[in-house]
Amino acid sequence: MLDKRMTAADIVGQLSDGMTIGIGGWGPRRKPMALVRELLRSNLKDLTIVAYGGADVGMLCAAGKVKKVVFAFVSLDAIPLEPWFRKAREAGQLEVLEVDEGMFQWGLKAAAFGLPFLPTRVGLGTDLAALGGLKTVTSPYADGETLIAMPALKLDAALIHVNRSDWRGNVQVFGPDVYYDEWFAKAAAKTYVSCEELVDRMEDHYPDDAQFNLFERCFVTGVVELSGGAHPSSMPPHYGWDMKAFKAYSDAAKDPGDWSAVADRFVGASEADYLNSIGGKEAVAALPLPIF
Amino acid sequence: MTDVTLAELCIYAASEAFRGNGEIVATGVGPVPRLGAGLAKLTHTPELMMTDGECYLVEQPVPLGPRNYDDRKKAGYLPFSRFFDSAVWTGRRHAMVTPTQIDRFGQINLSQLGGTHKQPKTQMLGVRGFPGNTIYHPNSFFFPSHTTRVFVEGEVDMVSGVGYNPAKRIAGGNYSGVALKKIITNLCVMDFGGTDNAVRVVSLHPGVTFQDVQAATGFPLEKGDLVETPLPDADALAIIAQLDPHNIRASVIKDNPPAQRVS
Secondary structure: OOOOOOOOHHHHHHOOOOOEEEEEOOOOOOHHHHHHHHHHOOOOEEEEEEEOOOHHHHHHHOOOOEEEEOOOOEEEEOOOOOOOHHHHHHOOOOOEEOOOOOHHHHHHHHHOOOOOOOEEEOOOOOOOOHHHHOOEOOOOOOOOOOOEEEEEEEEEEEEEEEEEEOOOOOOOOOOOOOOHHHHHHHHHHEEEEEEEEEEEOHHOOOOHHHHHOOHHHHOEEEEEEEOOOOOOOOOOOOEOHHHHHHHHHHHHOOOOHHHHHHHHHOOOOOOOHHHHHHHHHHHHOOOOOOOO | OOOEEEHHHHHHHHHHHHOOOOOOEEEEEHHHHHHHHHHHHHHOOOOOEEEOOEEEEEEOOOOOOOOOHHOOOOOEEOOOHHHHHOOOOOOEEEEOOOOOEEEEOOEEEEOOEEEEOOEEEEOOOOOOOHHHHHHOOOOEEEOOOOOOOOOOOOOOOOOOOOOOOHHOOOOOOOOOOOEEEEEOOOOEEEEEHHHHHHHHHEEEEOOOOOOHHHOOOOOOOEEEEEEEEEOOHHHHHHHHHHHOOOHHHOOOOOOOOOOOOOO
């Protein structure tokens, strides 16, 4: 079906308990937070979450949706330690596979190419292999080098937030850094994309920006327009992150420290309610881009 | 020169770690390492490459703190999306970072403290890119507070970066890229030039003794030449001030002490 438009609820309706779900973006940047919020409104559980983690991972852990996390870090940058992830880890409630940032994208690439693993030196000499049960392989060539076999990070679904898409899934992705969104899309059996702007036919609107088509539409299963949908993470060039919102979210992990008491503030009964509570799309659009 | 701060002395020492490194990406994480890399590029090692902290390569190091988003002058592009391909896995980088713990082997920890991996007592960032950084390219370290909590007895709680511990090295692996360079702290400068890459004190900050350093370290240290860490000259101080117009460096070391320790 070439018309891939869906609602956020349709997308979450295609997911099921126990799935492995990849989430694009990086820390507090380019996160498909509106889709994550929709997932938080659902009854889904026992998920394995694969992410360069930020509040997406923290919220899903806080809400008890997560069985296992595959991560290299979970951080909000200016708030280095993601407070809700930290709580879940220190309570011992999560299974984890902790890997290096580079191994992580290597695992996505292995999955994208249908390989069982890709070899790497990374992880040797650290605790990662022993803790993660990672195996080694030996080069069959004259060098005979021992390498870690980074297992494919196969995803049942990936959630990604992009700048533009048409209803066929021709995406355009801007911003100074696109992180590993391309590889989440290719590592997943199904990729669901939310976008700041949905158009009918990309070629009629933005043909001059076709080189920003980060991944081809064969990797896109569903599309939904959710402008402001990365809030409180950043979505350059449209808007920066909302550090005040992250601070409030972070503070709530200490007081009251109970997700069920604050979920309504950070998730809302609907996306419209959520956006209203933070001052609407205009308030999101006015957030300045971060300076590093 | 009595008004030189300890932070400025550390920045100057950090810049020395990047001296003559060639055409590689100098990454300083945190104010002192970042200012050190910038100072190195603007003085003795202009061939260094560096980013604006986001994704663009700049030939003019970007000042710390608030400024306009477009103030950076973009000369090249090195986003995370190709960071491993271009910088890390090709060995074309020298990073200076601040882990939570370091041990006698130069093994570092940024992941967790205490407890078990299933249930850590304190969850920190995660290993981030440390495993790849340490097996592929040179690394140095900066610690604003030199204590036995940082320089631990025994081994770090979770080995997040490769060191010189033979027991941790899986046989047959290629460790030729492991290159731990300098450790700069509020007390001294050290390197890994001791016996079997043991940590060795190479210079002491003014007014600090070897005994002071040893007392703050959880494992035995070796002695290098033990010269006095040099103070930055007026030119270096001017560049540091220009790269840090909001004086963020004053907040790095507790109470922002002078370079000359008063006992």
